[in-house]
Amino acid sequence: MGAIQIPFSKPVVLGTEGEWVKEAFANSRVAGDGPFSARCSELLEDAIGASRVLLTTSCTHALEMAALLLDIKPGDKVLVPSFTFVSTVNAFVLRGAQPVFVDSRPDTLNMDEELVKELIDEQTRVVVPVHYGGVACEMDAILSYGNDRGVRVVEDNAHGLFGAYRGRPLGSLGCMATQSFHETKNFSCGEGGALVINDPGLVSRAEIIREKGTDRSRFFRGEVDKYRWVDLGSSFLLADVLAALLLPQLERREQITQRRMTIWQSYERSLAAWAADMGATLPVIPPHCEHPAHVFYLLMPDQLTRDRFIAHMRAQGILTVFHYLPLNMSPMGKRLGGRRGMCPVAEDISGRIVRMPLYYNMGDDELAKVIECATQFEA
Ligand SMILES: *Cc1c(COP(=O)(O)O)cnc(C)c1O
Numbered sequence: 001m002g003a004i005q006i007p008f009s010k011p012v013v014l015g016t017e018g019e020w021v022k023e024a025f026a027n028s029r030v031a032g033d034g035p036f037s038a039r040c041s042e043l044l045e046d047a048i049g050a051s052r053v054l055l056t057t058s059c060t061h062a063l064e065m066a067a068l069l070l071d072i073k074p075g076d077k078v079l080v081p082s083f084t085f086v087s088t089v090n091a092f093v094l095r096g097a098q099p100v101f102v103d104s105r106p107d108t109l110n111m112d113e114e115l116v117k118e119l120i121d122e123q124t125r126v127v128v129p130v131h132y133g134g135v136a137c138e139m140d141a142i143l144s145y146g147n148d149r150g151v152r153v154v155e156d157n158a159h160g161l162f163g164a165y166r167g168r169p170l171g172s173l174g175c176m177a178t179q180s181f182h183e184t185k186n187f188s189c190g191e192g193g194a195l196v197i198n199d200p201g202l203v204s205r206a207e208i209i210r211e212k213g214t215d216r217s218r219f220f221r222g223e224v225d226k227y228r229w230v231d232l233g234s235s236f237l238l239a240d241v242l243a244a245l246l247l248p249q250l251e252r253r254e255q256i257t258q259r260r261m262t263i264w265q266s267y268e269r270s271l272a273a274w275a276a277d278m279g280a281t282l283p284v285i286p287p288h289c290e291h292p293a294h295v296f297y298l299l300m301p302d303q304l305t306r307d308r309f310i311a312h313m314r315a316q317g318i319l320t321v322f323h324y325l326p327l328n329m330s331p332m333g334k335r336l337g338g339r340r341g342m343c344p345v346a347e348d349i350s351g352r353i354v355r356m357p358l359y360y361n362m363g364d365d366e367l368a369k370v371i372e373c374a375t376q377f378e379a
Helices: 017-026 035-048 059-069 087-093 113-119 139-149 200-210 216-220 240-251 253-278 303-315 331-335 344-352 364-376
Strands: 052-056 077-081 098-102 124-127 152-156 176-180 193-197 297-299 353-355
Touching (some): 017 240, 035 052, 035 240, 052 059, 059 087, 059 193, 077 087, 113 139, 139 152, 193 200, 240 253, 253 364
Parallel strands (some): 077 124, 152 176
Antiparallel strands (some): 052 193, 297 353
16 A cells, blocks of 8 residues: 555644744743643633633543543442544543443434433433534533532533634633543644633642642732642643744644635535435534534445545555444443444444544645545445
């Protein structure tokens, strides 16, 4: 097979990265909570309308912080989509929680809110909706079922930064939300993340948990005269030198999201007729959801066609990829009570989904080549 000419994803390159890293070193502040971190946090607090945003080493760690903050204990149940990344679930399983895998809606592929209503019981402590591709889950329903039963909602918003649901920013809807700045996400600093805190009652303990269980954040603000070990914690801070890479991307969020959206819409326009001929479908975006163009996918008529399509594109040097394998069928998921047949929609779409190359620095020539090769494929 030939070399890959068009990858599936590439981290954002603005061209000024070196200057920002130099400035971080010129500040002599490259560890956590320096000036760049403060500016990223402020920008995100304003954009999302959050009480506090704490930068973390990853979305995985932000999820672990959320589980610690909610005092998740063995025997607690957490409702999670089956069609998600492992971190959504692991963070709670690490605290001894029992995951309950929720199947997807066939249209948006998001956690089915009607199943959330059925599955919430006395042991349920948290629901973790994932806005797949940055298209919102049915949050009004999920939040109201949670409220009725005293269950907290934590949004895993790794895909959805700067998206919205009924005019409200994604990440502002749960008591907390988590963001990812991994290189595969819309905004990235290699590895990174954030915990978005919307319940002001959780802020001070979140600062402590992120600072190894100490009140060091209060010490730096001059609120206490020495810092002490006061609670559980770990080291979840993003290095300021990485925040220096992230800030210019966040400042240019409209430009970055707009370019992704242009690519997304080109796929939608150019692939619609060809896909319909083949019995494939394109993403469904409900009118009340604004998405940040994180994923463009096709649902092929069956797995064999999907796998043949991936091979066809690969032969032309273009990488298209499938996505999550349902967690209820994973080896670890099975040890936690998952089994085949539990999430029929997720099990079906997982075999048929394929994602198209989509990244900020993708050129018009690359986009044209992907579309041309795709539409040459015959089922
Ligand atoms: C990428 C991703 C994560 C993990 O993000 P990291 O920053 O790599 O820890 C978690 N959940 C979802 C839905 C993701 O897509």
